[in-house]
Amino acid sequence: MASNKKVWKPGTMLNPVPVVMLSCGKIDGQKNIITVAWAGTICSDPPMVSVSIRKSRFSHEIIKESGKFVINLVSENLVKATDWCGVKSGKDVNKFSEMNLTAEKAETSDLPIIKESPINIECTVTQVLELGSHDMFLAKVDSVSVAEDLIAEKTGAMDLKKAKLVAYSHGEYFSLGKKLGYYGYTVRKKK
Numbered sequence: 001m002a003s004n005k006k007v008w009k010p011g012t013m014l015n016p017v018p019v020v021m022l023s024c025g026k027i028d029g030q031k032n033i034i035t036v037a038w039a040g041t042i043c044s045d046p047p048m049v050s051v052s053i054r055k056s057r058f059s060h061e062i063i064k065e066s067g068k069f070v071i072n073l074v075s076e077n078l079v080k081a082t083d084w085c086g087v088k089s090g091k092d093v094n095k096f097s098e099m100n101l102t103a104e105k106a107e108t109s110d111l112p113i114i115k116e117s118p119i120n121i122e123c124t125v126t127q128v129l130e131l132g133s134h135d136m137f138l139a140k141v142d143s144v145s146v147a148e149d150l151i152a153e154k155t156g157a158m159d160l161k162k163a164k165l166v167a168y169s170h171g172e173y174f175s176l177g178k179k180l181g182y183y184g185y186t187v188r189k190k191k
């Protein structure tokens with residue numbers, strides 16, 4: 001055993017993780033939002049993601065039936081809505097109207113996206129794995145919509161820092177701190 005550690009109980013200790021709002025249902029019918037922290041990127045080509053959802057969630061049934069969901073990334077100004085959508089059920093409330101969120105039609109389906117979110121990732125489920133407490137939905141990415149104010153007019157480059165995205169760590173929401181480096185900076189040759 002490491003001399004400076006105590007052995008902790010096995011659990012969901014991977015931190016930090018993203019926290020996102022999944023929108024599901026139909027733009028012209030019943031629509032819902034569920035907050036999810038057990039979400040991840042699982043393949044680059046084809047681009048694929050996973051989200052793990054308990055069977056007891058209202059959204060579980062909706063997503064299982066339609067085979068589609070939208071991942072809406074969370075900016076600092078959406079933290080309150082994100083938390084609320086994670087403690088209330090669409091069985092009882094309309095989360096779009098209660099949180100003043102605007103539902104707009106997705107590019108590739110009749111699902112709702114959350115207009116106020118800076119990035120919407122439209123997904124189609126390819127597999128559902130029953131893992132235990134949660135079912136893991138594996139999904140391919142059909143379309144990504146990015147807020148225009150994140151894209152530089154001249155170059156077309158995206159500045160994701162401007163989105164002020166939120167991380168989730170051990171039950172708490174955080175804004176991202178200062179930049180510490182970038183991919184491969186340790187081996188990049190200085191000009």
Ligand SMILES: Cc1cc2nc3c(=O)[nH]c(=O)nc-3n(C[C@H](O)[C@H](O)[C@H](O)COP(=O)(O)O)c2cc1C
Pocket residue numbers: 019032033034035036037038039052053054056057058059060082083085086087088089090091134168
């Ligand atoms: C920060 C946060 C993260 C959450 N992550 C998940 C998750 O990954 N999977 C899940 O099934 N529920 C998760 N939940 C709980 C659901 O969002 C919550 O049960 C919600 O009320 C379900 O809504 P629904 O019944 O309308 O589908 C999370 C809640 C919060 C606040």
